[in-house]
Amino acid sequence: MKTADACIYPYPIGDVSLRRVADELELRGFTGAIAVGIPAGCTIGHVRFLSGAEITANSVKSCRDALRDTSKADVVMVHAGDAVFNRAILGNISFHILRGIQHTDKRAFDHVSARMATDRGVAVDIDLSCIISSSGLRRQRSLERYREISRLSRKYGFMLTLSSGARSLTGLRSVRAFTLLGEVAGLDESQVSDALSAPAALMSPHKSVEVLE
């Protein structure tokens, strides 16, 4: 999975079947994707799908409860909240991707959270659907947040993922469009290529060396 879309919603959540998504992704230059709502990971054609689970919670306890139901999912994504919640889940819960950072306030993801994300191998998602489909103040706020996240990523080295959040065929974008929109969001070329390959890296994290006696 050299290039992967970090979040798509195939049928029945969206209106595109998984096989059709595979065709379209292959045509647009992708080799993988994280699909929310599919029972298990699979490979169709040359496209590898990882099953994803999304958790939206207000507290660490409810997040942990929801995590028990997602044991079959390959990738667990948790929606970000305020600074206290983000630090709590980054410190206590094992998950892969922090989503929806653009909906939170400015201080929700700071240098402390960034350092924790780097240590725990958690990626922060940049949802391009906010740039694509929104406009005006909402898009400006999203871009502002994404630029801040990309700056923190450059400094602290946590992973980024890029997602289209597509629920329909019209929501899918090509790798080229991901690169261009990623640059609008403040990512440089190397960050974009790292973000596109991040879902594969999440599956095989680099763990620190353990000394066994």
Next chain:
Amino acid sequence: MKPLPPTQRPNWRYIAAEMVPQWCPASARDMHYAILACEASLLGDSMSAFMRTSVVSCDGGVIIVRCIRGTERDVETALATVTEAGGVRVALHPFATSGTIHGIRKKFRPCSLPSDEGNCKIGENTYRILRISGQKVDLVQQGIKQTTALYVNTDDLEDF
């Protein structure tokens, strides 16, 4: 009026983009307004005016967009943010850039237009089958208020 000599004419570039879905009924005028709105929204009126984008043609599921040379990257970024044209949801995927319309037409991929193949019933909904080239099948439900689409493959159609 005497035409401008070639050296004084603007250097145009032509970008071909695939429309998804191919059966999108939006006209060139709708596309033009949609693209200009996206450009102005993303890059600002000043940059939008500098790019001088216009839609040259829009048929067969492919549009050709004209812009000033050097602004292709910005135009492609703006095309990636197009989500609707003429009240219909659409996506544009640029696939070729050239300095002449003749040159860009050489890069067109041959694609067959969708053919109408009756109806199918999924649950309580009846969809019209539009078969696209290869294994792609678009199911379209024409409602009073809106058109609902379901995008599947021939294999999925057998499963349903």
